[in-house]
């Protein structure tokens with residue numbers, strides 16, 4: 001297989017400056033104190049004050065810093081050096097005590113030697129990995145006994161469609177890598193940037209079974225017929241802060257979110 005890590009890292013390094021400048025990530029509001037987390041994951045996270053949190057694939061740090069502002073001790077990880085440089089700059093200028101590590105998450109066992117009350121990951125994270133068992137093993141290794149993994153993700157049904165949401169183009173199930181040259185990004189749809197990406201689809205039970213197999217017991221699992229982000233083609237806001245693909249309405253799931261607990265020894 002081509003070196004998917006280098007290809008995807010290059011894409012994220014190029015996308016990050018567009019995201020920092022985008023209306024989607026709304027930096028002026030964030031800098032003024034707006035919390036970037038959504039109700040869906042906030043409800044699962046609960047009160048994070050005083051909790052240690054490992055935030056995987058933190059992009060340029062808005063959610064990690066938001067959790068820090070809520071009183072959590074956060075370590076954010078991302079493999080994009082452009083994103084992590086921005087995250088560190090933001091945390092320093094906002095004086096939020098949040099740590100950031102620039103690394104492929106699968107290299108963490110050589111870099112990070114503690115366990116956390118909560119491991120958190122959200123929205124657009126697992127598609128970058130071919131092997132969900134390896135991912136689940138990594139997560140389980142970083143959750144303290146009695147701690148929780150909190151995860152919010154786009155529904156695998158979303159990734160079955162072509163880019164106009166007209167036809168089923170890809171399998172629901174994990175299979176061959178999906179190689180694409182995409183123009184623009186979810187946060188900068190009109191931009192001319194073209195990036196090559198390599199991704200994989202992961203069905204709901206593939207994810208849940210992998211977590212269960214590594215000792216993470218499901219406490220909650222919900223599917224949603226909307227997204228809190230206007231990030232996919234042809235979306236409309238049907239209620240404040242809730243978006244759907246206009247042509248499919250509430251007929252398809254757009255998200256799922258779960259909490260899983262590592263049993264105490």
Ligand SMILES: C[S@@+](CC[C@H](N)C(=O)[O-])C[C@H]1O[C@@H](n2cnc3c(N)ncnc32)[C@H](O)[C@@H]1O
Pocket residue numbers: 005008012057058059060063077078079080083103104105106122123124125128
């Ligand atoms: C869609 S973004 C996550 C969005 C984030 N929740 C936010 O609100 O901005 C996916 C992130 O995964 C990161 N990523 C992809 N593969 C990775 C890997 N193997 N290790 C670490 N980070 C990775 C990318 O750099 C990117 O920042």
